[in-house]
Amino acid sequence: MLKKQPIRFRIKTVIEALREGKKKWSDLVSLGIPEKTLSRVLNDYLIFWGLVKKEGEYYVWHENLRVFKSFREYKLAIRHSRQLIPALKSILDIKLEKNPLYLAAKEHLQSGYPEIYAKLEKFESEFTERIRYLLVKHGDKIKVGGRDFMLLIPEVKKKKGFLGKLGFNDVEFKKVDIPFLIEGGKKEEEKELLELRDFLSDTKAFNERFEVYRDLAGDISLLILKIEMGEPLEGKCSLCPKVRIMEGEKA
Numbered sequence: 124m125l126k127k128q129p130i131r132f133r134i135k136t137v138i139e140a141l142r143e144g145k146k147k148w149s150d151l152v153s154l155g156i157p158e159k160t161l162s163r164v165l166n167d168y169l170i171f172w173g174l175v176k177k178e179g180e181y182y183v184w185h186e187n188l189r190v191f192k193s194f195r196e197y198k199l200a201i202r203h204s205r206q207l208i209p210a211l212k213s214i215l216d217i218k219l220e221k222n223p224l225y226l227a228a229k230e231h232l233q234s235g236y237p238e239i240y241a242k243l244e245k246f247e248s249e250f251t252e253r254i255r256y257l258l259v260k261h262g263d264k265i266k267v268g269g270r271d272f273m274l275l276i277p278e279v280k281k282k283k284g285f286l287g288k289l290g291f292n293d294v295e296f297k298k299v300d301i302p303f304l305i306e307g308g309k310k311e312e313e314k315e316l317l318e319l320r321d322f323l324s325d326t327k328a329f330n331e332r333f334e335v336y337r338d339l340a341g342d343i344s345l346l347i348l349k350i351e352m353g354e355p356l357e358g359k360c361s362l363c364p365k366v367r368i369m370e371g372e373k374a
Contacts (some may be wrong), residue, residue: 133164141175141184144234144358151182186359199364200355207231207356208347214243215340227360235358239346242339249332257319264316 133156140146140154151161165182169175174185206224213222214229222228232240323329350356 130160130164130168133160134168137161137164137169138174138184141169141182142186142234144237144240145178145181145183146237147180148182150237196364197355201350201353203362203364204350204354204356208350211343211347215336215343224362227362230360231356231358233358234360235356236342236346239339239342242335242342246335246339249335254319254322257315257322261312261316261319 136154136156137151140151148161151165152158156164165175170177176183176185207228210222210224210228213225229240229243232243346356
């Protein structure tokens with residue numbers, strides 16, 4: 124018979140998970156903790172001690188709660204968030220190098236916006252560093268649906284909601300034209316163009332990849348708008364101002 128694990132180990136597991144970012148009940152159950160034990164860890168310990176708060180369907184670690192001691196602390200947080208806007212925008216640019224603050228913006232998404240972060244991970248798994256490198260190097264040689272590929276990134280496409288979504292403007296990717304080098308050309312360049320052709324020529328897969336891009340772009344665009352309207356980013360990053368968070372106090 125297996126020995127029952129002490130509650131302190133379960134508490135440690137939950138704390139480590141919540142420090143990474145807010146989690147749903149199902150996310151915490153997936154850590155392998157029995158539901159009855161998890162309820163005890165949350166309600167009898169972490170929530171009771173003021174270390175965790177439930178916001179909607181999410182459990183949030185106290186350091187990630189955005190309640191500020193003073194208006195000055197709020198101003199520091201909103202200024203920091205606005206400084207990260209260029210980095211958030213760079214997430215959507217598949218043809219340029221990442222902004223220097225990219226990792227900080229990504230940390231905020233991971234800890235404060237798990238749904239957006241999941242889309243970002245999927246986007247980066249599709250548009251790998253290798254693919255981005257090839258698009259930068261050879262994108263001007265490619266035509267998709269009869270149009271220059273690099274001129275398609277990004278355009279504004281209206282969808283549900285007044286914001287619309289960044290993406291491609293009603294382009295059907297039915298034909299990918301990539302020039303192939305004649306005999307005597309550079310073999311490495313030919314190999315790279317073939318690799319790009321494989322990535323772009325499957326119409327169904329191509330459209331699915333860019334649907335991931337559109338969904339992520341819509342979320343990021345809305346997030347940027349909220350920051351511009353005065354709402355600080357949720358979560359935290361290694362560059363966050365060292366402000367003291369006082370739960371329950373008004374700014």
